Amino acid sequence: MTKPIRVLIIEDDKRIAEINRRFVDKVAGYEVVGIATNEQEAKEFVTILQPELILLDVYFPDMHGLNFLKWIRESFSNIDIIMITAAREIDALKQAMHGGVFDYIIKPIMLERFTETLVRYKEYYDKMHRMMNAKEMITQEEIDELIRRDYALSDADKELPKGIHRLTLDKVLAVMKQYQEEVTAEEVSKLIGVSRTTTRRYLEYLVSISLVTADVSYGSVGRPERIYRLKRF
Template sequence: MEYTIQVLIVEDDKRIAEINRRFVEKVEGYKVVGIATNEQEGKELIEVLQPDLVLLDIYFPDMNGIQFLKWIREHFANIDIIMITAAREIDTLKQAMHGGVFDYIIKPIMLDRFTETLVKYKEYFYKMHELMKEKELIGQEEIDQLIRRERTFGDADGELPKGIHRLTLEKVLAVVKQYRDGITAEEVGKLIGASRTTSRRYLEYLVSISQVTADILYGSVGRPERIYKLKR
């Protein structure tokens, strides 16, 4: 059974915290294990729960999120952080990036943008843990897959062929990665809530860019089916 990523939300506005919780739990593989609304609660919950990921605001009545980020880095270096904030100052962004945040999302949150980040983070999280279990040394190609996660399919939908959208493409690829023995377009469509035709279009695009391979499966009844697998 696949590990569920444990998330702590640190946000002083309870209404926004609840919205963020619902957004997170719409994405398979995540669970919100706590919500903190101030510095004391945040530190206590991090110490007790030690989550995998913290969603952190910057503006609080009793603290600054950047300072809280530094505290997390000092005491819990393995916890990942996504900033979710109204702060638009370039210096604040720079400090957050120096603190090693996975992403920096401006409020108000757009669901598609947030979901895109969570899909990317989940892929990064599983890949990192898989590598840590399998080996001590890592190659350049694997490093590039981890660090250049936003460039896998280009930085914007405009760089993709017409009818191919990055978020859907990443969902399709994430499904294929889970089925090492292969999966059909129809099965992918059911899992992502799309038609067989749509899922096949995305799968064939992944084949064309050498991310996925396609084989023909000849069943005892009916027409042959294309089986898609992650390229090794």
């Protein structure tokens, strides 16, 4: 199993920071390593922890999040950032995009929207690191896939079939991305807390849109069992 993506939350409102932490904890493959509520704490935590991902607000009593974004970019270019803020000004969004943020989420945060972003980010993070470990040169198709920062469900998301809900689908996908070997519907169901029948319906949907492959294993007693593996693109 791969190491979790380490997340630092920078948010001056402790109540909101705690909500963000709980939301992160619901998504497989992530670990919150710290919460900073002011500029001094934020700079110390970033410098010491050097997380893979930062969840950053814009408005603080003692600093501006967009200025802090510039500091991160100048000092720690490998850290990715997701803005989570009440700032709705076009200029704030533009500055954030110029700063290379992965996403820009408006408060109040909806769990489904937040989960979607973390699932997409983990897909991007995993693909980038697989490429870095495997080769020095990449193809245009691989570049396009990374820059789009989406995954194969993006087009299908708009019209999910009856009985398939986005949040549960994200949970199933997150589990599949966590494991390198085949898994059964029963194993996935235990991890996400829904029935095996429901889990199998979601897995078969992922098979139908070519995100997951399925095979049959006969096991030690000869009883056939369907096993699933996430496709690697």
